[in-house]
Amino acid sequence: MSRPLHRRNSTYTKGHPFAGASAPVVMGSHMMVTILDIVISGLLLGGIYAVTAVGLSLQYGVARVLNIAHGEFIMLGAFITYSLYTRLGIDPLICFAICGPVVFAVGFVLYRTLFTRLRNTSPTPGAFEGNSMLACFGLLFIIQNVAILIWGADMKGYTYLAFSVDFWGARFAANRLVTLGFAIAICLVFYLFLANTRLGKAIRAAAQDPDTAGLMGVRIHRVLALCFGFGALMAGLGGALISISYQIQPTMGLEYTMIALIVIVLGGLGSIPGSFVGGLVLGLVGSIVTHIEPGLSLVAYYVIFMLLLLIKPTGILGK
């Protein structure tokens, strides 16, 4: 039931799988039910936005890499899950345990080799930000085209938990509710990890001031590489979640990168809880705009993004 629904409005939103995707089957035309629809659809979207944005926030906020290739890690997670499920029949929710570490390793190794070198050769932190962003753009090409060579350029998808669940009169596909549940759980686990473990403390210290953290005995290069790896991990898990309820394509990355960027600015650069809240807020906005004028949801995101940069660049939870 869920598949054709996602492809609605696909004539002019080819690159954007989310537009028109958040329209659940409405049982009654009651006003309350409509509002409930919009809110829950928004949270479903927002959950995915939050997971991917938390990853980007970690990469930019701590490791200082504005990872334009973030969406490519999302795409990798989605396609690894797709392959494991359709070829080997492994349950997508179990795939998390496989694709997560794989994407983490890719991110970790990339930071240890490429970005550490760039960090050492760049004269100023500002130069490092510029150079690493451009290097990420090269990575975007590499990862995307390797994926096209492996999986082909077509849209892909599979059906999983494609039955519907009643929710006070509104109906939702079970897979999307599972997606939302997992998205919230992933963010929560990650937050607890940051707040309560020794490594989490080291990461928070590195976010505040990498040099001083290094002086205090934090192995800074390792921690930064771990941060980049965790960012990739979140992207990979986000991608796995996306593959459960949406169509996927090797070129889908940039759109998700841009959305994640908007979310981290919305939440305040570098703030993990901010990214979570920002994701949910943007999901709600997307859902409301989609309800009014489906083609404009992305335009609305960018308008919010630019207004935010102009009026309050520190975001809703930023300092």
Add this chain to the structure above:
Amino acid sequence: MGMEKTTSKKILTFGLVLLLLVVAAGAPLYAPVYTVILLTSILMYMIIAVSWALFSGPTGYISLASAAFFGAGIYTAAIVGKALPLPLMIGAGALVSACLALLVGALTLRLKGIYFVMFTFGLVELLLHFILWWEVTMSGTTGRVVPPAGNATVFYAMLIILAILVLTVFMIRRSRYGLALSSIGENEEAAAHAGVHVTALKIIVYAVSALFMGAAGAAMATRWTYIDPRIAFNPLVSFVPVLMAIFGGIRPLYGPIIGAAIFTYLEEFLITRFPYYYMLIFGIFMVVAILYMPDGLVGLTQRVWKKMSRRNHADT
């Protein structure tokens, strides 16, 4: 001796540039059509890379809005193309683009560093999606047709735009405004205190750089003939010229020109030889260029040159 050497060097450079210009200008007369088309693409990237470096090079503000300015030129050409002759159409594209840059510049005054980068890239995506929506819902089309001009005509148009651009950049850099621009890049607050009208200068130079990108877009539209928002506002146009400029070297005027020539030729070579792997190889090339050539090709040759001359001194 130093004075004489620099004067003769200047004359030599000037002569070389003139010779290159004459050889290039004659291309449609003796070269095959394919070469003329390839040269037109090279000129297009040269214009974008040089205009980008005009603003972003000395100031250090990385603008990713090139695709927006280039696309604005393309779309203007598509809208007014049937009514106006080619030179006026190019002028219109340039003007719309410059106005857009004035607006963006006035809005983004306070943004620095990564916020400026994000805003400029957001602008490209905003325009792309807004025009996409507008075309589908309001005008009921997805693409537009631009009246075609001949290959040679487009080539000459691009060559003239590039020549004017290079002259403009040369004049700006030699003037006190060029010095003021560099001072913004070194330390904006100090520049403001030293009496540089920082804001006005930034906006005007940004608009000048957009002017040329818009002109290039309008001229190229006549070669592509069919355009739609995804062609016009291709985010690659924001990134690739930046890489070209960095690859060639941002500081000297000829850096972005060399970078654009090599990169465009490389792109063409890879597309024809390895159609399936070309983007992949291109990506690897980008990463390697950024890793090993932070000062660009010009910086690299200078480094090698220095090393060699030092060795000569050591020997004697």
